[in-house]
Amino acid sequence: MSCPVCRGPVRPSPRGRRPVYCSRACQARAYRSRKNPPVPAPAEPEPTGRRRQIAEAVWRIAAERGLQMATVREIAAEAGVSPRVVQYHFTSKHQLLVTALQILHRQNERQARRRIGALRDASDPRVLLRSTLEELLPLDDERRASLRVMTAYYARSLTDPALAAVFLPEEQPLEDLVAALITAAGARPGIDVRREADLLVSGVTGLGMDLLHRRRPLADVRRTLDYHLDRILADRP
């Protein structure tokens, strides 16, 4: 209950943390003597990805336990920080949720572009189209988790304009891309590329949700997809 430097009395504060030192001078002196005998330096691996680190905690909680379990205290524990740190880096919980969705949204887009871009040179347009569509399916743990998070956010966005704004602004670049890929791969005569792209994209979305629920085996989805690609695309020589 006394100042560890000058042994003098410490005035208690009416609120918040109890003071340790009796004055700013004693605090500085304690700091200096603590630093002079230098410790090997614990070396922090984290530069300052605090906001991202916290956002990732939101994703994990939302994917595993649902968005309603993403409380400030849970998020902080999952991120390995104190609740105060969450509070500091995001002005409110709502803003945190919106930001976490924005980051995930951008990352998904970048990830998909990267994966598809890797195939662009080496393979034929049909493989490219198929990969683009499969990008929407929960084919590995990462995409499954991401799809679960996006699903939770989608439901909440129906009653939260700030979240809806993250989903909406773009005007259907995915459908455009799929339509372009169909054209590039060569459509059979009589095929309306736009309408086929519309049903393919929304259909793969729906099939992905069935996969999440395990309401349908993956092989079945693959077979359905193959059938429709065969149907739409002209035979290769």
Place this chain on the structure above:
Amino acid sequence: MSCPVCRGPVRPSPRGRRPVYCSRACQARAYRSRKNPPVPAPAEPEPTGRRRQIAEAVWRIAAERGLQMATVREIAAEAGVSPRVVQYHFTSKHQLLVTALQILHRQNERQARRRIGALRDASDPRVLLRSTLEELLPLDDERRASLRVMTAYYARSLTDPALAAVFLPEEQPLEDLVAALITAAGARPGIDVRREADLLVSGVTGLGMDLLHRRRPLADVRRTLDYHLDRILADRP
């Protein structure tokens, strides 16, 4: 090469034409649904009274403000009863949410059957098929609200086995119905009815979600649906 009825494997025959169905029973079932498309009895009426009154309050709150706003006190206020009454008629909040989902699920099915059944006599199979698919779209306030509620529940069911159990147990009667309706309306040669039904149902589900978000105009969805029905079904005389 699987049975279009039960999806099981088909044993090839040593003589003659390759079998399409895995058993005589499946062949007969396909014939029956081809001749007389399903849409069975209107089923039993829903329970009335306090429990239903409270369940409806849950739906309204979930549709308008989201499932996370459905607290016991809010539900009671929306239903016009005291919180104690909610507590009395449902042992816990979780059981209330599950029950509300079950009732809505059954009601949706009954409603769809009724609406489709009304068309059964007067119109041709193509109209029947189209109406069945449009039943999944938010075409009026009632269906829009219902779809919003079901979407919220779907998201939560990913992390709640009791809710998932309401969605899962049935083995794809909707896809079966659509497949039967396609067969009844007359498919073009080369069409795989099963695969078409799969993509149609999941596609309409995805398009319905786009409609909820207003990410896509209704006329666009209607045109996409028309295109695919034209593509699948043989021309009528």
Place this chain on the structure above:
DNA sequence: ATGTCGTTGATACGTTCGTATCTCAACGGG
């Protein structure tokens, strides 16, 4: 040596949550 600034720790505040408890009115059969 002290000041500044971005960051974090510990705790407090006021509210709302789901649920439990206690109470009473109405009713029907013995």
Place this chain on the structure above:
DNA sequence: CCCGTTGAGATACGAACGTATCAACGACAT
């Protein structure tokens, strides 16, 4: 007439929620 059962009101309780407050910290500048 008593008494057990059913339905519902009023209120309490402990936990968890989002957020607020302020001292302490560590790096750097002066």
